[in-house]
Amino acid sequence: LDPEEFRKQAHLVVDFIADYYSNIEQYPVCSQVKPGFLTETMLKLAPLEPEPIETIMQDVQNHIIPGLTHWESPGFFAFFPCTASIGNFLGEMLITGFNAIPFNWLASPAATELEMVVLEWVLNLLQLPKSFWFSSDGGGVLLGSTCEALVCTLVAAREKKLSKVAAEEGVLEKMVIYCSDQTHFSLKKACGVVGISPQNVRAIVTTKSMNYELSSLALLNAIETDLRSGLIPLYVCLTVGTTQTTAVDPLGTLCEIANRFDMWVHVDAAYAGSACICPEFRHFLDGVEEATSFSFNPHKWFLTTLDCCCLWVKDRTVYTKALSSDPEYLKNKPSESKQVVDYKDWQISLTRRFKAMKLWMVLRMHGASGLREFIRKQVKMAQHFEKLLSRDKRFELVVPRNFATLCFRLLLANQSSCDGDINMLNKQLLESLNATGRVYMTHAVVEGVYVIRVSIGAVLAQDKHVSMLWDLLQEHAEVLLAKYVT
Numbered sequence: 001l002d003p004e005e006f007r008k009q010a011h012l013v014v015d016f017i018a019d020y021y022s023n024i025e026q027y028p029v030c031s032q033v034k035p036g037f038l039t040e041t042m043l044k045l046a047p048l049e050p051e052p053i054e055t056i057m058q059d060v061q062n063h064i065i066p067g068l069t070h071w072e073s074p075g076f077f078a079f080f081p082c083t084a085s086i087g088n089f090l091g092e093m094l095i096t097g098f099n100a101i102p103f104n105w106l107a108s109p110a111a112t113e114l115e116m117v118v119l120e121w122v123l124n125l126l127q128l129p130k131s132f133w134f135s136s137d138g139g140g141v142l143l144g145s146t147c148e149a150l151v152c153t154l155v156a157a158r159e160k161k162l163s164k165v166a167a168e169e170g171v172l173e174k175m176v177i178y179c180s181d182q183t184h185f186s187l188k189k190a191c192g193v194v195g196i197s198p199q200n201v202r203a204i205v206t207t208k209s210m211n212y213e214l215s216s217l218a219l220l221n222a223i224e225t226d227l228r229s230g231l232i233p234l235y236v237c238l239t240v241g242t243t244q245t246t247a248v249d250p251l252g253t254l255c256e257i258a259n260r261f262d263m264w265v266h267v268d269a270a271y272a273g274s275a276c277i278c279p280e281f282r283h284f285l286d287g288v289e290e291a292t293s294f295s296f297n298p299h300k301w302f303l304t305t306l307d308c309c310c311l312w313v314k315d316r317t318v319y320t321k322a323l324s325s326d327p328e329y330l331k332n333k334p335s336e337s338k339q340v341v342d343y344k345d346w347q348i349s350l351t352r353r354f355k356a357m358k359l360w361m362v363l364r365m366h367g368a369s370g371l372r373e374f375i376r377k378q379v380k381m382a383q384h385f386e387k388l389l390s391r392d393k394r395f396e397l398v399v400p401r402n403f404a405t406l407c408f409r410l411l412l413a414n415q416s417s418c419d420g421d422i423n424m425l426n427k428q429l430l431e432s433l434n435a436t437g438r439v440y441m442t443h444a445v446v447e448g449v450y451v452i453r454v455s456i457g458a459v460l461a462q463d464k465h466v467s468m469l470w471d472l473l474q475e476h477a478e479v480l481l482a483k484y485v486t
C-alpha cells in the first residue's frame with residue numbers, strides 16, 4: 001500500500017462520491033434494470049493485469065450506478081431509512097484505514113474502550129437505566145444487526161434456563177418463544193439458527209383496535225396455556241416501532257408478566273430507538289427498565305451507515321457465559337486479569353470491525369442536539385404529510401402515526417367495493433408511483449389490508465420532496481380512480 005498513491009486515488013473516489021450526492025436526484029430511486037443486467041455483461045474472469053482507478057470508476061458510473069437503488073435519495077421513502085452523514089463517512093474511512101480487529105482488549109485497546117464509551121454515551125441519551133451498564137452488572141456491545149442481537153440473546157436465555165431447570169431429556173424442545181404477529185421476521189430466523197422449532201414460536205395475533213400492539217392478556221394466556229402443557233416459557237421479544245406500522249408494545253405490563261415467569265425479555269427498537277433520544281419520544285421506552293436486553297440500529301435513523309446495532313444486557317455474566325471461548329492462541333495477560341472486556345465473548349464471530357469509531361464520529365460531529373434536530377425535522381415532515389392525507393377524504397390513514405412512518409391507502413368512493421378491490425387499487429397506485437423513478441415506497445399488509453408505507457428519513461429529504469410526493473400521489477390517484485369509475 002503506497003501512501004502517496006492512496007492519497008491520490010482516495011481523493012478521486014471522494015470527489016466521485018461527492019458528485020454522486022450532488023447528482024443523486026437524476027437517478028431513478030429504485031433501480032429499473034432487469035435481472036442479469038450485470039452478470040451477463042461483465043467479463044467472466046477477473047482481470048489479469050492491474051487496471052487504472054480512472055477506468056474502474058468509469059465502470060462504476062456506467063455499470064454499477066444504474067443497478068443501484070438509491071437509499072440516500074431524497075425520494076427514498078421505502079422500508080426504513082438508512083442514513084449516511086459526513087461524520088459516519090469519515091469514521092468509516094478511519095475504520096478501514098486502521099483495519100484494527102478488536103476481538104479482545106489487547107487486539108486494540110482503544111477500539112474496545114471507545115466502544116464502551118460510545119455505548120455509555122448512547123445509553124445516557126436514551127436514558128436507559130444504569131442497570132444496563134458495566135458499572136452495574138450489565139454492559140453493551142456493537143453488533144452488525146438486530147438479527148445477530150436476537151441470536152445472541154436467545155442463546156444466553158437458553159443457557160440461563162438450562163442452568164435452572166432439571167437436565168431431563170427433551171428439555172430444549174420444551175422451550176417456547178413469544179412475540180406478536182408484527183415482530184420482525186428476524187426473530188423466527190434467529191430461533192431457527194439456535195435450533196428452536198417454528199412450532200415453539202408463538203406469534204400472538206394483534207388487531208387494529210389495539211393499534212397492532214401486543215396485548216398483555218393475550219401474552220399471559222399464551223404462557224399459561226403452554227405451562228399447562230408442560231412447556232417452558234423462555235423468551236419474549238417486544239418491539240418499539242414495528243416494521244409494518246411502527247406499533248409500540250406496552251413494555252411495562254408485558255415485562256411484568258414475563259418476569260413473573262422468569263423469562264428473558266428482549267426489546268427491539270431497531271428503527272424507533274433513534275427517536276427516543278428526544279425527550280418527547282422517550283415515553284415509548286417506559287418500562288424498558290424491567291427488560292433483560294435492549295437493542296436498536298443506529299444504521300437506520302441515527303446518521304450512521306450499515307452496519308451498526310447497539311445491544312445492552314442487564315447481566316453480562318449470563319450473556320457472555322453463553323458466547324465465551326478461550327482458545328490457547330488468544331490467551332494474554334489483560335484477558336486473564338479479568339479487568340478488561342473481550343468483545344469476542346459478546347458476539348458470534350471472533351473477528352469484528354472497529355464500529356465504535358464511526359458512531360463516535362457521528363456523536364461528536366453532530367452532538368446530541370444535532371441528532372435530535374435531525375429526528376425532529378423528519379417527524380415534522382411526516383406530520384405535514386399526515387395532515388395532507390387526513391384532509392383528503394379519498395385517503396385513509398390506516399394506523400395512527402408514532403414516528404416518521406405513515407401507513408395509508410386510497411379508498412374507492414363506491415361503498416360496495418370490497419377490501420380485495422381496494423387492495424388491488426393500492427397495489428396499482430404504489431407500482432405506478434414507483435415506476436416514475438421519482439419516489440420509492442413500499443407496502444405492508446395488516447389484517448388483509450394492503451397499505452402504502454411512507455417512511456420519511458432520508459438525510460437529503462426536504463419539505464419540497466414531501467410536496468413532490470404529495471403532488472405525485474394525487475396525480476396518480478386521480479388517474480387510477482378515473483379508470484375504476486369508467
Ligand code: PLP
Nearest residue numbers: 145146147184186241242243270
Ligand atoms: N427489527 C425491526 C423492528 C426492524 O424493523 C428490522 C428491520 O427493518 C429488524 C429488526 C431487522 O434488523 P437487522 O437487519 O439489523 O437484523
